[in-house]
Amino acid sequence: MTPKTFTTNFCGRELSIETGKTCELSNGSCWVRYGETVVMVNVAASEKPREGIDFFPLSVDFEERLYSVGKIPGGFLKREGRPSEKSVLTSRVVDRPIRPLFPKDMRNDVIVVMTVLAVDPDCSPEIAGMIGASIALSISDIPWDGPLGGISVGLVDGEIVLMPNAEQKAKTDLTLTLASSEKKVVMIEAAANQVPDDIMLKAIDLGHKEIVNTIIPFINDITAQIGKKKFEFPSMGVDKELFAAICEFAEEKVKHALDTDNKNIREERLSPVKDEIHAKFDVIEEGRAINAGMIDECIYKLQKKVVREWLLEGKRVDGRKLDEIRKLTSEVGVLPRVHGSGLFSRGQTQVLTVTTLGPISDSQRIDGLDDEATKRYMHHYNFPGYSVGEAKTSRGAGRREIGHGALAEKALEPVIPSVEDFPYAIRLVSEILSSNGSTSQGSICGSTLSLMDAGVPIKAPVAGISCGLITEGERWMTMIDIQGVEDFFGDMDFKVAGTHNGITAIQMDLKIDGLTPEIIKEAIETTHKARIHILDEVMLKAIPEARPTVNKYAPKMLNTKVPVDKIREIIGTGGKVIQKLCADYEVKIDVDEDGNVFVCGIDMEKSRACIDMIDAIVAEPEIGAIYKGKVVRVTGFGAFVEFAPGKEGMVHISELENRRVEKVEDVCNMGDMIIVKIIKIDQQGKIGLSRKEALADIEKKKAEAASKAEVASKAENETQSATL
Numbered sequence: 001m002t003p004k005t006f007t008t009n010f011c012g013r014e015l016s017i018e019t020g021k022t023c024e025l026s027n028g029s030c031w032v033r034y035g036e037t038v039v040m041v042n043v044a045a046s047e048k049p050r051e052g053i054d055f056f057p058l059s060v061d062f063e064e065r066l067y068s069v070g071k072i073p074g075g076f077l078k079r080e081g082r083p084s085e086k087s088v089l090t091s092r093v094v095d096r097p098i099r100p101l102f103p104k105d106m107r108n109d110v111i112v113v114m115t116v117l118a119v120d121p122d123c124s125p126e127i128a129g130m131i132g133a134s135i136a137l138s139i140s141d142i143p144w145d146g147p148l149g150g151i152s153v154g155l156v157d158g159e160i161v162l163m164p165n166a167e168q169k170a171k172t173d174l175t176l177t178l179a180s181s182e183k184k185v186v187m188i189e190a191a192a193n194q195v196p197d198d199i200m201l202k203a204i205d206l207g208h209k210e211i212v213n214t215i216i217p218f219i220n221d222i223t224a225q226i227g228k229k230k231f232e233f234p235s236m237g238v239d240k241e242l243f244a245a246i247c248e249f250a251e252e253k254v255k256h257a258l259d260t261d262n263k264n265i266r267e268e269r270l271s272p273v274k275d276e277i278h279a280k281f282d283v284i285e286e287g288r289a290i291n292a293g294m295i296d297e298c299i300y301k302l303q304k305k306v307v308r309e310w311l312l313e314g315k316r317v318d319g320r321k322l323d324e325i326r327k328l329t330s331e332v333g334v335l336p337r338v339h340g341s342g343l344f345s346r347g348q349t350q351v352l353t354v355t356t357l358g359p360i361s362d363s364q365r366i367d368g369l370d371d372e373a374t375k376r377y378m379h380h381y382n383f384p385g386y387s388v389g390e391a392k393t394s395r396g397a398g399r400r401e402i403g404h405g406a407l408a409e410k411a412l413e414p415v416i417p418s419v420e421d422f423p424y425a426i427r428l429v430s431e432i433l434s435s436n437g438s439t440s441q442g443s444i445c446g447s448t449l450s451l452m453d454a455g456v457p458i459k460a461p462v463a464g465i466s467c468g469l470i471t472e473g474e475r476w477m478t479m480i481d482i483q484g485v486e487d488f489f490g491d492m493d494f495k496v497a498g499t500h501n502g503i504t505a506i507q508m509d510l511k512i513d514g515l516t517p518e519i520i521k522e523a524i525e526t527t528h529k530a531r532i533h534i535l536d537e538v539m540l541k542a543i544p545e546a547r548p549t550v551n552k553y554a555p556k557m558l559n560t561k562v563p564v565d566k567i568r569e570i571i572g573t574g575g576k577v578i579q580k581l582c583a584d585y586e587v588k589i590d591v592d593e594d595g596n597v598f599v600c601g602i603d604m605e606k607s608r609a610c611i612d613m614i615d616a617i618v619a620e621p622e623i624g625a626i627y628k629g630k631v632v633r634v635t636g637f638g639a640f641v642e643f644a645p646g647k648e649g650m651v652h653i654s655e656l657e658n659r660r661v662e663k664v665e666d667v668c669n670m671g672d673m674i675i676v677k678i679i680k681i682d683q684q685g686k687i688g689l690s691r692k693e694a695l696a697d698i699e700k701k702k703a704e705a706a707s708k709a710e711v712a713s714k715a716e717n718e719t720q721s722a723t724l
Helices: 085-101 125-139 166-171 197-226 240-258 263-281 292-312 399-415 439-453 484-489 517-542 564-571 573-585 604-618 691-723
Strands: 004-010 013-019 028-034 037-049 058-063 108-118 149-156 159-162 174-180 185-195 328-332 340-346 349-358 377-382 425-434 463-472 475-480 492-498 503-510 556-561 588-591 596-601 626-635 638-644 647-652 673-681 687-690
Touching (some): 013 125, 028 125, 037 125, 058 085, 058 125, 085 108, 085 174, 085 185, 085 399, 085 503, 125 174, 125 197, 149 166, 174 197, 185 197, 185 399, 185 517, 197 517, 240 263, 263 292, 263 484, 292 463, 292 475, 328 517, 340 439, 377 399, 399 425, 399 439, 399 492, 399 503, 425 439, 439 463, 439 492, 463 484, 463 517, 475 517, 564 588, 564 604, 573 604, 596 604, 626 691, 647 673, 673 691, 687 691
Parallel strands (some): 058 108, 377 425, 647 687
Antiparallel strands (some): 004 013, 149 159, 174 185, 328 340, 340 349, 349 425, 463 475, 626 638, 626 673, 638 647, 673 687
């Protein structure tokens, strides 16, 4: 194949596509260069369908190579291991828009591999990979109804920015990833800082227009020049005659089975109906059923037909109105000893989220392509088999669990207090106890409850809800709070999370070729009303605001900031000072390079005392300052007191008491803790201390406080007398 290069201008930077030079054995291949970001994309398909499966086996992988950012992988092996969380999420973001555009009846294995070769921080490798996947599929011989394009949209200082650079990403209030075809939006993924609905809609519209005007014509031109003829494949679609016969035999029975709001009852009713269908239509040869798989496919399609017809008529399987949310309940403090817990239920979807608070050093370390080295707030999501009534063991977090946890994390990230306001590492774990639709949004609601129960001063409570869609030709309708059966047989799962003030996250899953602007607008409006209802009528009635203090079992965190050049004084030679502070005050201390110091301990008084000592270490001694110090040496003329690690002064015998002292030992001995006041600092930096002046100042303050209290009490008594 002859090497070719195609270029265009995309949002002010050159986008270059190279083909024909490498990877000749894949079905389609290209190198995408955007700025100095380079992503190699390859697609391949099996020659024959995979036997015995009833789904399209598509695999999408976004492969991060740390050499692309000049890093050597951490760990013992020094090579890339399992995909990072960012890699998994990018794979999902590319998978979702391309999957609906493959033929529904194809069963050939298809893989899409995006390999990041070089990264320019100003040019997103994720968008380059998405565009490259669209081009590689379009020019390949794999059947696919593309093309589509991708774009990133930001909101900087109130202005919408297309393909923001690194500086703009650092201060954006919106991170929107969009994929669309020429006519419709195919995928939306957004993290937002409480962005209003109208701004979000405008950002989606501008991103879509840029794709339509730039990327789609560019890909069409490349495909016209070098695109291959699509190969033919054996259709694995449902046998039309068999499907018609099963519909005639069992449609009314299936309708009766589905017509309930209880998932368990629905399954109990469907089981004997399925058995009857198999008994009537199975063809037995040599002792085995030869078309059992096709019958199962027909049963699935019949259920889908019934549900979709009902919805288009305005009827839901559980009898709800299209804009009606299932029964909602919220509880907090459901677990003892943990730092915070929240239980949220919506119909048969039930989520328990537990909050754990820890020192900043518990933050997650990240070994990826971004500059981000640690993550202070973490959200994990567990989806056990029993939550859907299946007897299966846990195999760890899969892509779905990682994706749902990340969605909840980005929904709550904008309301998490800053490290200065709340110096904790925060981990949330959402346990899905029962699943019947939109557990990811349930985990957002449960997490808000759990954070507030833990005493985390979030900026605003967040709720999430999903909107479904049914289309039939030009007809379409949406419904709020979709349950499992509506998700399985519907065309869309449009998830939106937000506060009273605006949207914090969106994730859109589609099974059709895209959405029109009208559908997107209605989905956002519908979810807005629903989340406000969930917040006001359920969640905030369970806990109207965050608890004023953290749980008694949570570590107590305090922080202070010191000059960077003073950090070495806190650490001490060989770490002696910081180790002694940790031992003396029973705390854990973390010191950042920017001078932020975090003290973590169970006893708040000891933690405060430790902070006071750290402040004393870095403070320049000033005349008049009062300290509590340790007597480290006694002489005939006075006592030497260490009032901060590495800092000491002398209390002359005449400054020990407000009377004549014969011997220093009559007042203090080695190791005693005494109150002292700095009364002089000479030119050599030697510090003179006074115990008697420190005690006098303290007594004076006590007297002033007592006098004020007496005056206040007298005024209150006079007021009461006047009232009587």
